Amino acid sequence: MGFNGQVLVGRGEAFTSALNQFWNWEEEVVEAWPLRDGWHAVHVRTPAEADELEELAEAADGPVLACEVFESTTGHVRGISAAGYWEAGLNPGNAAALRAWTTVNEQVGGDLYPNGTRQDQVEVERLTAQYAAEFDAERPGTIRVAIAWAAQSGLNADAARVEEVLATSWGSSVQQGFLALLSALGISSA
Helix, strand or coil: CCCCEEEEEEEHHHHHHHHHHHCCHHHHEEEEEEEHHHEEEEEECCCCCHHHHHHHHHHHCCCEEEEEEECCCEEEEEEEECCEEEEEEECHHHHHHHHHHHHHHHHCCCCCCCCCCHHHHHHHHHHHHHHHHHHHHHHHHHHHHHHHHHHHCCCCCCHHHHHHHHHCCCCCCHHHHHHHHHHHHCCCEC
């Protein structure tokens, strides 16, 4: 079983204070560690939804980055700042497959596991290809907003490296991909 959870990244005391408004530090925070230049990363048990991330960014009075990880194989990254909202998948092939499986599972009323019918499997394969193509088509726009997010955050992002990280298959090491993304965005570990 791999890593599951959400890692939130923000800057300064305002971010830490805002976290305390949304999560009980004693019960909900698994781990916290400092990053360079006043940035912090926090692993929380209960993932924040998009609207909660917006509230967190507002309370923190600054940019927030979140990465929800599933079984160390798929990561859903979301960034929120005054520059806008952006999201991307780490391990795009796995992200497309997970989204397809979730879609078909909802269509069949939650009865897809463990195998489903052959028709269900064909639909998952079709949707996986469709979603992978959508992710590829969306990537340039995502990178533009991610770079704007970084610039608004006072960071010097490397657009080519961000693109490389988002297009790479990280296998069962999505956490490593997220750390590479932080570095590409200009947030380095301490």
